[in-house]
Amino acid sequence: RDDLVTGVQTCALPILLLTLLLAIGLVFFLRAASKDRTTVVDVASSKPPLEVMEGLSHWLEARGWSPRGGDAERQVLRFEGEVAASTPLAVLLSLLGTVGASSLGLVVRELQPSLGWWPLLLAGLGPLAGVIYRRRAARTEAVEIRLMNPPDQGTGSTIRLRAHRDELIALELELAGPLDLASDGALLSSPI
Numbered sequence: 001r002d003d004l005v006t007g008v009q010t011c012a013l014p015i016l017l018l019t020l021l022l023a024i025g026l027v028f029f030l031r032a033a034s035k036d037r038t039t040v041v042d043v044a045s046s047k048p049p050l051e052v053m054e055g056l057s058h059w060l061e062a063r064g065w066s067p068r069g070g071d072a073e074r075q076v077l078r079f080e081g082e083v084a085a086s087t088p089l090a091v092l093l094s095l096l097g098t099v100g101a102s103s104l105g106l107v108v109r110e111l112q113p114s115l116g117w118w119p120l121l122l123a124g125l126g127p128l129a130g131v132i133y134r135r136r137a138a139r140t141e142a143v144e145i146r147l148m149n150p151p152d153q154g155t156g157s158t159i160r161l162r163a164h165r166d167e168l169i170a171l172e173l174e175l176a177g178p179l180d181l182a183s184d185g186a187l188l189s190s191p192i
Contacts, residue, residue, distance in 0.1 A: 012110040019104045026093070026100060026129060033089065034136035037165040042148070042158060043172070043183045049147050049157035053077065055179045056145055056159070059171070065143055075147040083164070085137035090130040098126025143167060 045052045057077065061067070065079035105119035112119075143163040149156075159181075161168055175181050 012107050016104075016107045016111065019100065019107055022100050023104065026096060030093065030129060030133055030136070033093075033133055034085075038141075038162065039165045039168055040160060040162045041168055041172075041183050042160050043181045044156065044158050045180045045182070046156050047180055049149065049159075052157045052159060052179050052181075053145065053147065055175065056171075059175060060143060063170075068142070070144075077145045079143040079145075080140055081143075083137070083139055083141045085134040090134050092130075093133050094127040094130030096126075097129030098123050101126045141167075 047055075057067070057079075060079045063081075065081040068078045068080045070077040102120065102123040105122040108119035108122075109115060109117065141164055143161070146160040146162075148158040148160055161171070163171075172181065172183060
């Protein structure tokens, strides 16, 4: 019986180390899931600047972005929108946090049997991962459109867009044809 307890406690230390590494991984995943991914990209079009700016404005408004003014002197339009956290991801993170905290509680219980079953209450901290994600991921984001060449130029236009990376990818995919937009393609080829 004593050999079995000693064997379990010997195995518990590496398991404790692995469980702590998993907890660290969860923390970094939470940080990455709610990280700001604002990117700047220049796009060109053979269409006149006014047509491109109107097309971009209509597309953004149709996707739920609200115009928030801009700067006429710098030729900038600004749109804002509320970004919601993903409910399935919040549930998954809560589940992973609960399983991880339960595992930590079991390991602590094996290392310190005198604590009884109290370490399993650590499982109650698991849903905190989903709550933290929801609070950090839900935020107001902005899209800025800046005309890089003067509007009196009749041929072609160059636009600088500053927005969340996913929004820029959607814009490039959906408006490349209708507005004849072209960029360097880095957004579509980048795996991240």
